[in-house]
Amino acid sequence: MNLKKSKNIYDEAIKYIPGGVNSPVRAFKSVGADPAFIKSGHGNKIEDEDGNTYIDYICSWGPLILGHSDERLIEGIEDILRNGISFGLPTKIEVDMAKHIVESYNGVEMVRMVNSGTEATMSAIRVARGYTGRDKIIKFEGCYHGHNDCLLVKSGSGAITYGVPTSSGVPADIVKNTIVCRYNNLEDVKKTFEDFGEDIAAIILEPVAGNMGVVPAKREFLEGLRKITKENGSVLIFDEVITGFRISYGGASEVYGIEPDMACFGKIIGGGFPVGAYGGKKEIMEMVSPTGPVYQAGTLSGNPLAMHVGYRNLKILKENKNIYKELEEKAIMIEEGIRKNIEELNINAKIVRFKSMLTLFFGKGPFENFDDVQSCDTEMYAKYFNEMLNRGIMLPPAQFEGMFLSIAHTKEDIEYTIKANYEALKAIK
Numbered sequence: 470m471n472l473k474k475s476k477n478i479y480d481e482a483i484k485y486i487p488g489g490v491n492s493p494v495r496a497f498k499s500v501g502a503d504p505a506f507i508k509s510g511h512g513n514k515i516e517d518e519d520g521n522t523y524i525d526y527i528c529s530w531g532p533l534i535l536g537h538s539d540e541r542l543i544e545g546i547e548d549i550l551r552n553g554i555s556f557g558l559p560t561k562i563e564v565d566m567a568k569h570i571v572e573s574y575n576g577v578e579m580v581r582m583v584n585s586g587t588e589a590t591m592s593a594i595r596v597a598r599g600y601t602g603r604d605k606i607i608k609f610e611g612c613y614h615g616h617n618d619c620l621l622v623k624s625g626s627g628a629i630t631y632g633v634p635t636s637s638g639v640p641a642d643i644v645k646n647t648i649v650c651r652y653n654n655l656e657d658v659k660k661t662f663e664d665f666g667e668d669i670a671a672i673i674l675e676p677v678a679g680n681m682g683v684v685p686a687k688r689e690f691l692e693g694l695r696k697i698t699k700e701n702g703s704v705l706i707f708d709e710v711i712t713g714f715r716i717s718y719g720g721a722s723e724v725y726g727i728e729p730d731m732a733c734f735g736k737i738i739g740g741g742f743p744v745g746a747y748g749g750k751k752e753i754m755e756m757v758s759p760t761g762p763v764y765q766a767g768t769l770s771g772n773p774l775a776m777h778v779g780y781r782n783l784k785i786l787k788e789n790k791n792i793y794k795e796l797e798e799k800a801i802m803i804e805e806g807i808r809k810n811i812e813e814l815n816i817n818a819k820i821v822r823f824k825s826m827l828t829l830f831f832g833k834g835p836f837e838n839f840d841d842v843q844s845c846d847t848e849m850y851a852k853y854f855n856e857m858l859n860r861g862i863m864l865p866p867a868q869f870e871g872m873f874l875s876i877a878h879t880k881e882d883i884e885y886t887i888k889a890n891y892e893a894l895k896a897i898k
């Protein structure tokens with residue numbers, strides 16, 4: 470495959486942008502390749518600067534359920550821009566958007582728009598702390614909540630650990646109130662509540678983890694968290710930035726039938742634009758300024774263009790509920806095809822699927838927490854990624870990410886993908 474133009478742009482990029490990219494995973498480092506620079510996307514395909522086309526299974530990391538540049542999102546956008554790009558004053562579309570989210574999600578009675586998932590989780594934590602008057606929070610190993618200081622913590626493997634920052638530049642002082650437990654391990658959480666119950670403001674988690682590869686929470690785990698937070702007056706926050714409006718219209722809250730006290734959104738609600746939101750019970754959200762004492766603001770929050778596109782995206786998803794059925798059917802096709810290939814070629818790998826999110830883990834499994842996924846053979850994944858790329862398939866350029874489907878992926882795409890998967894696995898065996 471010719472990536473000459475991409476390479477030239479990359480050489481230029483690394484002079485001016487750290488690592489040449491505006492978000493680390495795009496650098497393709499963990500798959501030992503140079504990044505393809507993308508020029509355009511239509512429906513199920515993206516095209517790079519050298520004219521190579523790929524079936525896209527990144528879909529902007531989840532938002533593009535309708536595929537790239539769906540006409541329904543774009544139509545009339547120019548008129549919106551002609552009527553003012555941004556005001557810094559309230560607009561009606563923000564109310565339409567908020568109402569729509571509240572009516573769609575169990576557990577959210579009020580919502581505030583922000584500009585990214587990172588902002589959403591940062592603000593939700595602040596509100597939960599303001600509401601409870603407590604400082605400590607629990608997060609889980611392998612869950613990603615954006616790049617907030619207090620959430621950029623994983624733990625040493627194994628037991629419950631106090632926060633050790635995962636990123637340099639985060640003072641130990643800032644993460645001293647972050648307690649890290651193991652995902653799907655209720656005992657860790659129970660023990661933490663025995664020790665610090667009175668001080669715990671919130672538990673935040675991805676109800677289906679998508680940032681250590683796809684690792685769904687067990688039902689008993691989520692039920693246990695719901696119970697223990699209720700008993701202790703702590704706030705349960707579902708970070709649905711990746712799952713909300715993707716795994717089903719009502720997110721994990723709907724799929725599991727468990728209502729959190731607060732929820733964070735992003736990715737899908739912007740339809741590809743930079744949008745985030747956090748919401749929750751009225752009593753909690755009324756803590757937010759100007760009704761309450763918790764300060765949170767944003768110059769471009771709820772900006773008209775992002776709101777119009779995001780709102781349209783949500784409306785299409787709501788009015789066409791069969792979209793979720795279709796997505797899942799396609800994901801099942803991929804899952805079954807790949808599973809068959811793995812068995813036939815006797816590869817040490819496992820395909821994990823939750824609704825329309827999938828990860829091919831190069832390891833035996835089961836994959837229930839961070840330690841489990843860490844045991845994967847990331848070199849095998851790197852080889853696999855490159856074999857697939859050469860066959861015109863864009864997978865997430867890292868083992869610990871999910872692949873995403875859109876309704877623009879056709880049956881033929883999927884059949885081709887399964888065939889390519891067979892060849893790729895055979896080649897790296």
Ligand SMILES: *Cc1c(COP(=O)(O)O)cnc(C)c1O
Pocket residue numbers: 584585586587588590613614615616675679680708709710711735736745
């Ligand atoms: C992507 C993601 C975030 C961060 O969102 P950004 O828009 O990248 O800041 C937070 N939480 C989860 C679960 C995510 O997947």
